[in-house]
Every structure is written in structure tokens, then in C-alpha cells.
Amino acid sequence: MFFVELSLGMLKKITITINGKKIQCSPDETIFKVAKNNDIEIPGLCGHPDFPPKANCRVCVVEIKGYNKLVTSCSEKATDGMVISTISERVKKARNLNLELIFAEHIEKCPTCAINSSCRLLYYAEKYKIEVRRFGERKTERKTYKFANAVEIDGSQCIDCRNCVDACSMLQKINYLEIKGKGINQEITPSKDLEVDCIYCGQCALHCPVNSAAEQSEWQEVEKLLQNPGDKKLVAMFAPSIRVSIGEEFGLPYGKVVTGQLAAALRKLGFNYVFDVIFGADITTVVEASELVTKLKAAKQITGDQSAIGNRQSAISHLPMITSCCPGWVKYAEFYHPELLPNLTSARSPHVHLAGAIKTYWAEKSGIDPKNIITVSIMPCTAKKFEAIRKELAVNGARPVDHVLTTREFAFLLKRNKISLGKLKPENSDNPARAGKSDPNSGAIQPNGAGSIYGASGGVMESALRTAAALICKGDKICDNRIDFKEARGMEGVKEADVTIGGHKLRIAVVNGIGHISPIIKKLADYDYIEVMACPGGCIGGGGQPIPTTPEIRRLRAEALYKIDKNAPLRKAHENKGVMEILKWLKTKGKLESQVLHTKYIKRG
Amino acid sequence: MADNNILYKIKKAGLIGRGGACFPVWKKWTAVKNAIDERPENDRKSCVICNASEGEPDVKKDFYILKNHPEKVIAGMLLALAYLGAKRGYLYINANYYRILRAKLEKAADGTPVEILVKPSGAGYIGGEETSILNAIEGKRIEPRLKPPFPFKAGLFGLPTLLNNVETFYNVALVEEGSYRPDRFVTIIEQSPKPTFKAFARLRKITKREVFLFPEDWTMEKILKKSGRLPSYKFFVQLGGGASGMVLNSSQLKNPLAGSGSITIYNLENHDPMELIRQWIGFFYGESCGKCVPCREGTFRVKEQLEKNDVNWPLVKELLNNLAETSFCGLGCSAPIAITSYFKNVFPLISDKNNVLASSQSKTVCECFS
Numbered sequence: 001m002f003f004v005e006l007s008l009g010m011l012k013k014i015t016i017t018i019n020g021k022k023i024q025c026s027p028d029e030t031i032f033k034v035a036k037n038n039d040i041e042i043p044g045l046c047g048h049p050d051f052p053p054k055a056n057c058r059v060c061v062v063e064i065k066g067y068n069k070l071v072t073s074c075s076e077k078a079t080d081g082m083v084i085s086t087i088s089e090r091v092k093k094a095r096n097l098n099l100e101l102i103f104a105e106h107i108e109k110c111p112t113c114a115i116n117s118s119c120r121l122l123y124y125a126e127k128y129k130i131e132v133r134r135f136g137e138r139k140t141e142r143k144t145y146k147f148a149n150a151v152e153i154d155g156s157q158c159i160d161c162r163n164c165v166d167a168c169s170m171l172q173k174i175n176y177l178e179i180k181g182k183g184i185n186q187e188i189t190p191s192k193d194l195e196v197d198c199i200y201c202g203q204c205a206l207h208c209p210v211n212s213a214a215e216q217s218e219w220q221e222v223e224k225l226l227q228n229p230g231d232k233k234l235v236a237m238f239a240p241s242i243r244v245s246i247g248e249e250f251g252l253p254y255g256k257v258v259t260g261q262l263a264a265a266l267r268k269l270g271f272n273y274v275f276d277v278i279f280g281a282d283i284t285t286v287v288e289a290s291e292l293v294t295k296l297k298a299a300k301q302i303t304g305d306q307s308a309i310g311n312r313q314s315a316i317s318h319l320p321m322i323t324s325c326c327p328g329w330v331k332y333a334e335f336y337h338p339e340l341l342p343n344l345t346s347a348r349s350p351h352v353h354l355a356g357a358i359k360t361y362w363a364e365k366s367g368i369d370p371k372n373i374i375t376v377s378i379m380p381c382t383a384k385k386f387e388a389i390r391k392e393l394a395v396n397g398a399r400p401v402d403h404v405l406t407t408r409e410f411a412f413l414l415k416r417n418k419i420s421l422g423k424l425k426p427e428n429s430d431n432p433a434r435a436g437k438s439d440p441n442s443g444a445i446q447p448n449g450a451g452s453i454y455g456a457s458g459g460v461m462e463s464a465l466r467t468a469a470a471l472i473c474k475g476d477k478i479c480d481n482r483i484d485f486k487e488a489r490g491m492e493g494v495k496e497a498d499v500t501i502g503g504h505k506l507r508i509a510v511v512n513g514i515g516h517i518s519p520i521i522k523k524l525a526d527y528d529y530i531e532v533m534a535c536p537g538g539c540i541g542g543g544g545q546p547i548p549t550t551p552e553i554r555r556l557r558a559e560a561l562y563k564i565d566k567n568a569p570l571r572k573a574h575e576n577k578g579v580m581e582i583l584k585w586l587k588t589k590g591k592l593e594s595q596v597l598h599t600k601y602i603k604r605g
Numbered sequence: 606m607a608d609n610n611i612l613y614k615i616k617k618a619g620l621i622g623r624g625g626a627c628f629p630v631w632k633k634w635t636a637v638k639n640a641i642d643e644r645p646e647n648d649r650k651s652c653v654i655c656n657a658s659e660g661e662p663d664v665k666k667d668f669y670i671l672k673n674h675p676e677k678v679i680a681g682m683l684l685a686l687a688y689l690g691a692k693r694g695y696l697y698i699n700a701n702y703y704r705i706l707r708a709k710l711e712k713a714a715d716g717t718p719v720e721i722l723v724k725p726s727g728a729g730y731i732g733g734e735e736t737s738i739l740n741a742i743e744g745k746r747i748e749p750r751l752k753p754p755f756p757f758k759a760g761l762f763g764l765p766t767l768l769n770n771v772e773t774f775y776n777v778a779l780v781e782e783g784s785y786r787p788d789r790f791v792t793i794i795e796q797s798p799k800p801t802f803k804a805f806a807r808l809r810k811i812t813k814r815e816v817f818l819f820p821e822d823w824t825m826e827k828i829l830k831k832s833g834r835l836p837s838y839k840f841f842v843q844l845g846g847g848a849s850g851m852v853l854n855s856s857q858l859k860n861p862l863a864g865s866g867s868i869t870i871y872n873l874e875n876h877d878p879m880e881l882i883r884q885w886i887g888f889f890y891g892e893s894c895g896k897c898v899p900c901r902e903g904t905f906r907v908k909e910q911l912e913k914n915d916v917n918w919p920l921v922k923e924l925l926n927n928l929a930e931t932s933f934c935g936l937g938c939s940a941p942i943a944i945t946s947y948f949k950n951v952f953p954l955i956s957d958k959n960n961v962l963a964s965s966q967s968k969t970v971c972e973c974f975s
Contacts, residue, residue, distance in 0.1 A: 057897075057898055058899055069929075069931075072931075075751055102898055104902070179895075182894050182895045183901055183904075184890075184901055184902070
């Protein structure tokens with residue numbers, strides 16, 4: 001009965017008036033949303049489509065005929081016949097004053113702020129011509145809290161909107177960020193609870209409207225290197241998901257694929273070589289799929305069960321196997337569930353694989369001393385900064401990845417250097433399997449479809465399944481005919497399926513956002529292979545991505561990646577000849593092979 | 606509806622909530638009841654909370670009732686529990702009151718499903734706001750919740766929740782007994798003519814404070830006369846509490862007392878206006894939970910202005926207006942009431958107002974707040 005009423009309610013349209021314009025909408029929509037759908041801009045700073053309305057910034061106030069007080073449009077639902085003004089003098093006065101009060105909370109660091117071009121506070125200040133100097137700044141003495149080398153919260157910029165807390169608690173269910181103090185002494189602080197720790201996912205930063213929660217920036221160091229490289233060769237590596245997101249920073253539509261322009265922009269910025277991390281993802285897939293097949297076979301031998309390879313969780317083969325390319329998830333597992341560490345694949349993550357290959361194979365072939373190579377990763381992620389400094393990743397005693405820039409930092413660097421990405425002529429990336437000079441026009445590789453979908457939740461799983469199938473079928477084309485594993489795709493929090501590869505049933509689960517991990521950890525024995533991405537949507541929704549990132553934007557970015565995959569000439573990682581060549585070379589290098597390909601995890605709880 | 610039904614009796618008696626909002630009691634009870642009935646048949650839980658936090662400075666009538674009639678308050682709660690079929694009731698009480706009345710209250714609640722919950726220390730003024738109470742009991746940050754959902758629908762732990770004031774439950778018990786008369790408790794406070802203001806509400810010298818019971822339709826003037834508290838000196842009053850109460854001059858007392866039951870009497874000529882308004886805003890500045898911009902930032906900026914030698918009065922007025930217009934909860938919305946009504950109703954009557962405030966400022970103030 002309830003359900004019927006609900007659907008009737010959704011069908012029934014109502015009419016409201018906003019600024020004299022009659023608008024039809026459904027009664028379950030807020031005024032803010034109706035206005036937005038009808039291109040009427042109402043400003044607001046504390047709302048985000050990922051969260052229920054908080055209505056604490058009081059900037060989205062509107063006047064409704066017959067109401068005594070102004071009303072926050074983010075929380076007020078439209079009702080039939082409502083007459084609303086978003087532009088009356090009364091609204092203007094209240095909204096501007098609240099904006100001024102907020103502005104005085106935020107100590108502007110605009111010239112070096114990575115999101116200065118998309119800052120809503122700045123935009124509103126200009127649009128509504130607010131008097132930004134009426135109130136003195138009151139947060140000069142505020143602390144900055146740093147979380148490892150990945151994320152920070154600069155209290156002097158905080159406008160108390162609490163989106164970071166919502167991201168940390170509601171979305172990610174980590175509960176590391178807390179609100180301390182009352183009134184103007186209110187402050188966002190890290191938890192003192194020893195049972196709770198930051199996983200560096202950066203969702204706080206992604207949801208912060210004013211860059212108070214942000215990545216710990218490294219663009220300054222990278223800029224110095226670019227200006228004065230000395231005898232260093234600067235190597236850029238860009239992540240799969242960047243190509244479908246960074247365009248947004250330059251006014252391009254959501255989901256616009258800019259792979260070629262990215263390569264061009266990186267060269268223009270001064271990088272000597274530009275590599276696509278999709279190549280690294282293919283290495284990861286091959287290493288991870290091999291491990292998966294080995295583990296499954298081991299489990300089968302142990303159980304003696306011939307009907308299905310993945311029917312038991314085995315203590316010895318550590319099934320289910322769990323992906324490890326998401327550093328937020330790895331930190332989570334290390335801190336909260338160290339008992340799961342043996343289940344994590346030993347495969348390193350794509351940019352670490354790629355950087356390792358560059359500083360060994362490619363360096364040798366190119367005759368460049370690895371000590372003179374500086375690798376800079378452009379990542380959708382803040383946790384990658386922490387991953388990059390992990391000592392256990394050292395190759396020949398040195399860090400494979402020297403610097404990590406988030407998408408936002410990289411876009412900021414481009415803008416600082418007046419490089420307009422959208423206007424650049426596309427270029428090719430360099431081939432890590434081929435020695436020699438950087439060549440924007442030829443000799444490049446087409447990105448593999450398998451590696452491209454690493455950027456979306458379910459993509460690592462799907463790529464690994466493609467290659468695992470091939471490994472099981474050993475060249476039998478009829479056995480190994482499946483490419484798409486659509487069960488792994490989509491934006492649901494948890495995706496579960498039984499898939500068949502090489503005639504064997506495999507029970508898989510994909511955790512799309514760390515907030516959805518708990519139920520899966522409770523029933524691990526039900527699965528053979530699990531993918532976990534800490535950020536909703538996977539890397540396309542990563543903590544280092546452009547602001548805003550919303551459910552709709554995540555969907556469009558993911559869609560673009562799957563389109564790349566669909567149209568790619570190669571869609572299986574093991575068909576990447578360069579990757580197989582490098583893996584073959586590494587096999588002859590003794591201990592180096594493991595140093596480049598595998599890692600271990602550390603209990604941190 | 607049967608004549609012996611408590612709801613019917615409450616409606617017939619015309620009970621209104623005595624927390625200050627004057628909402629008809631039967632309507633609130635009905636809303637909770639309906640919300641319970643909308644729940645699945647096997648999950649019709651609900652709860653009852655008596656708000657005994659009484660955080661408004663000067664108002665002491667709930668204390669008076671709890672001290673003298675604790676069993677009536679509990680009886681009123683039990684009637685609510687029975688009406689709703691609720692299993693648990695909570696008496697959410699001001700920590701000071703609990704310290705003093707503990708033995709009496711525990712005796713009255715003994716053997717009943719009413720549990721006494723002491724308002725957490727530091728909960729402050731906002732800790733008495735109804736949705737903040739829910740957060741306080743649930744162990745969450747003490748600040749108001751976004752409504753809807755309203756407590757009657759999804760209150761404590763998401764259950765339909767009936768929240769009423771001490772005096773309301775007391776009245777419910779009288780209604781059931783058949784002894785209810787349309788009276789109300791009124792705290793009458795007389796401020797000493799020469800107060801030494803430092804920390805508001807605490808160090809303020811109160812010469813007399815007493816709780817009376819009067820018919821609710823008596824005008825304020827009549828209340829003052831009959832209580833023997835009508836001052837012989839020029840005075841003004843603040844109604845419904847020493848922080849959020851509306852300020853009126855002595856000629857504006859022809860109506861019955863609305864809101865929370867208290868009248869604070871001030872000597873018109875002996876209170877420094879700047880001291881007074883600094884205390885009023887200082888109270889709200891100190892008690893703001895920090896959730897919304899107009900209250901958190903607004904009370905701070907008003908306070909900041911009032912500490913200056915050259916106060917920007919139009920800006921103060923604008924900030925106060927913004928508090929009333931855009932605050933998240935009732936605390937913020939009521940923060941400007943005392944100051945604006947003081948300037949409007951009382952300040953122009955002070956004979957040497959141009960001495961206490963520089964005459965140019967005094968003129969601006971009158972213009973701003975007229």
C-alpha cells in the first residue's frame with residue numbers, strides 16, 4: 001500500500017512559481033533542486049548531492065509567500081501552489097550577509113589554492129558583489145592537521161560547512177573527522193580514538209567547497225623540478241581515470257576523453273617523457289590474474305573438488321583473493337583488518353608497476369641512469385601520495401614513484417602555466433617497452449581497454465577476469481571467449497555475482513566505496529575474488545578528482561571509460577605485447593622481478 | 606471519543622504546551638499517536654520525554670513544580686505513556702535541579718517506567734531545545750536537528766516521541782484528577798536597582814525571585830499588582846526569560862502573559878543600556894552550538910561590534926535581523942528579541958539616554974530600532 005502511494009506521489013505533478021515563472025515539478029523535490037533543474041541558480045555552500053541536506057550555511061535562503069521567515073531551499077520541499085522568490089531584496093540581504101560572514105571565516109590563500117578557479121565562495125563573492133572586508137578575519141590562529149603526507153585540514157580556511165565530516169562518517173564510515181567545540185570555537189579535528197585512523201581517501205577534500213580539507217600539495221616541488229630539471233629526466237605518468245575527468249577543469253563536458261591532450265599538456269609543461277598508467281594497469285592485471293589462478297588451483301588441489309575451482313575459502317591459498325591497487329583500501333585493511341592482509345594480492349598498483357618498469361627495463365634500454373629519472377604520477381587520488389612513500393616498494397633501493405600530484409594539483413599547474421588543455425593538439429604517450437626519445441606522433445601504443453577500466457569500480461575485477469580466463473583456458477579460443485563482465489560494473493555500493501571463467505564458477509564481489517565494506521567482510525567465505533575501491537565509483541570518484549564530483553558526474557566519467565574499453569583494439573591485458581616483453585625480461589633478473597612486481601603489507605592497527 | 610479518554614479531557618480543558626511555544630497539547634499527542642499507528646503492527650514503539658532542562662535564565666517555574674509536585678509530573682507522564690502505549694519515559698532534567706531534588710524525584714519515579722536523565726554538563730542552553738535533547742540522550746553532538754522529520758514522527762532513536770514541558774505534564778495530571786483550572790505559573794524576578802553585571806545570569810544580583818500561580822487570562826499588570834511586585838520606581842520588564850524574553854515598558858502590560866511564564870523587572874534608569882545588550886548578546890554568543898552561520902558568526906560579530914567605541918548600529922541591526930530571519934533553530938531566531946525590543950520599547954524612555962550613549966549614537970540607535 002505504501003509503495004503504491006509512493007509511486008502515485010511521484011507521478012503526480014505540482015506547480016510552483018519561482019521568480020514569477022510557473023514550474024511543474026514533483027512534490028518530493030526540494031526547492032533548490034527544482035530551481036536547479038530549471039536553470040535558476042540558488043547559491044549554497046554546505047550541500048552536496050552525496051549527503052542529505054544539512055542547511056547550516058543558510059546561503060540558499062528563499063522567500064515563500066505566506067511564510068514568516070526565510071526558508072532554506074535545500075531542505076524545504078516544494079508544495080503545490082508555492083510562490084517563491086530567490087531574488088527579493090529580503091533574500092538578497094540575508095544571503096549576502098551570510099556569505100560575508102562565511103567569507104570572514106575563510107582566510108584566502110587564493111594564489112596558491114589548487115581549486116581557485118572552481119571555488120564557489122570566490123564565485124559567489126563576485127557574483128553577488130558581497131562586501132568581503134566588512135568583517136575581520138577570525139581564524140588566523142587555526143591549526144592545520146596533517147594526515148600522513150596525503151591529506152590535510154587547514155582550519156584557517158574552514159567555513160564550518162561540515163561536508164568533510166559527512167564524507168568521512170556518512171559516506172566512508174571511517175569517522176576519523178570530528179567536530180570539537182561549540183560556537184565560533186567549533187573546529188574539525190582528527191579523532192583521538194586509537195581505534196580509528198585516516199585511510200587517506202581524500203573524500204573530505206573532494207567534498208570541501210573551499211580547499212580547507214585538501215591534498216598535501218606537491219605541485220610546488222614538481223614546479224621547481226620542471227623549471228630547473230638539471231640533469232634529471234622528468235617522467236610523467238597519468239592514471240586511467242584522469243583522461244575522463246580533467247577536461248572538466250577546462251570547461252569541457254563531463255566524461256570528455258582527453259587522453260591525447262593530456263600527453264600534449266604534460267610535454268608542454270616540460271616533462272621529457274609521458275607514459276600512460278594504463279600500461280602499468282596491464283602489468284598489474286597480468287600479475288594479479290596469475291596469482292588468482294595459482295591460488296584457485298591450489299584451493300582446488302587442497303579440497304579435491306573438481307567441479308568448481310572456487311568453492312572453498314582456503315586457509316593456505318588465502319581465498320578470497322582481494323585486490324590491492326587502491327591505497328585507501330590497503331591502509332584500511334592494514335589498520336582495521338590486518339587478518340585480511342594475506343588475502344590481498346601481492347601485485348603492486350599500476351603506477352608503481354609502471355614506475356618500476358621505467359626505472360629498470362626502460363632505463364636500461366634507453367641508457368638512462370635510473371637515479372636521473374624523476375617519476376611524477378598524476379593521480380585521481382590522495383592516498384597514492386602515502387603509497388608512494390612506502391619503503392617496501394623500493395626498487396634497487398630507490399622509490400619507484402617520486403611525486404604524486406592529484407588531478408586538481410595538475411590542473412592547477414597547467415592553469416598557472418597558461419596551458420589550456422582543451423585547445424591542445426592531441427599527442428601520443430610514450431611506450432614504456434620501447435627505448436629512445438619521446439615521440440608525440442608515432443611509436444605509441446593504443447591504450448588497452450582492460451587497463452582503461454581500472455578507473456571505474458569493478459574495472460580491476462573485470463580486467464583480471466579477462467586475463468584469468470585466458471590463463472585457465474590456455475589458448476582455447478572457445479573456452480576463452482568472454483570479454484565483458486558487466487556484473488562487476490555500475491554504481492551500486494556492493495556488486496555480487498557468480499561468473500564463469502574457463503568453465504569454472506567464480507564467486508565475486510565488488511565493493512564500491514569503503515563505506516560498503518562491512519557486510520562483505522562478514523561473509524568472506526562466500527567469495528573467491530573481491531575488488532575493493534575506497535572511493536565511491538572507484539578512481540573516477542577519487543579524492544583527488546575535480547570538484548565537484550557528484551553521483552551524476554561519477555556516472556558520466558565511468559561511462560566514458562567503458563566506452564574507451566569498448567572501442568579499444570586490445571581489451572585484454574595479456575595481449576599487451578610490451579607488458580609481456582617486460583615481464584619476460586624481469587624473469588631473467590632474479591630478485592629484481594619480485595621487487596618490481598610484488599609488495600607486502602604492514603599491520604598498523 | 607469517550608468522555609473518559611485523556612485526550613478528550615485535555616482537549617476540553619484547552620491545555621497548551623508550557624514550554625513556551627503554546628502548542629495545543631492534544632494536537633501534539635494526536636500527532637504522536639498517528640505516527641505510532643503508521644508503523645508496522647509488530648513495531649509500534651514510541652517514547653515520552655519530559656523536558657525539565659529549564660535553561661532560560663530567570664525562569665524557575667519548572668523547578669518550583671518539580672520541587673512541590675514531583676508525583677503530579679510523573680503522573681502526567683504515565684498518562685501519556687498509557688495513552689500512547691509507550692514503554693519508557695524520560696525525565697530529562699537540569700543538572701542543578703537534579704542535585705537538589707534527587708531524592709524527591711527518585712521517589713516519585715520509583716516503580717514507574719520513567720527514567721531520570723540528567724542533562725549533560727556543557728549541554729547549555731541549546732541542550733533544552735527539543736531535537737537537541739534527542740541528540741543529547743542518543744549521545745550525539747548536542748545541537749538541533751533538521752526538521753522534518755519532527756520528533757513526533759521520528760524522534761528519539763527514530764521513534765515517535767512525545768516531548769512536553771514539566772508544567773504541561775503537571776497540568777495533564779490535574780486534568781485527569783478533575784482539578785485543573787486554567788492557571789499558569791509565573792516566576793517574578795526583581796533585578797536589584799544597582800546591579801554589578803559581569804557574567805550574565807550568574808553574577809547578576811536578583812533581589813527577589815518567587816513563583817506564583819495565577820489565572821492564565823490575567824494581564825501582566827494585574828499579575829504584578831496582585832503579586833505585590835508592581836514597582837514604585839520607573840521600570841521595564843522582560844517576559845519569558847532573561848535571555849530570549851521580549852522587553853516591554855511599563856505601559857505595555859495590558860495583555861496576558863504569553864510564552865514561558867516569567868516576568869523580570871528592571872529599574873528603567875539604573876541599567877546601563879550597553880551593559881544590558883552586551884549581556885544579552887553575550888549569552889547567545891556563549892550558548893551558540895555553532896551549527897549555522899547566522900548564529901555562530903552573527904552573535905560573534907554583534908558582540909564584536911558592541912565592544913567597539915564607535916558601534917556600527919546599522920550593521921548590528923542587520924546582523925540581528927539576519928539572526929531572526931535565517932537561523933537554524935529557535936535559539937538563534939530568539940537571540941535578537943531582547944535587544945531589538947529593548948531599543949524599540951524602552952531605550953527611548955530613558956531620560957538621560959544621551960549621556961549613557963553618545964548623543965549621535967543614541968539618535969542612530971533610535972532610528973535603527975524604531
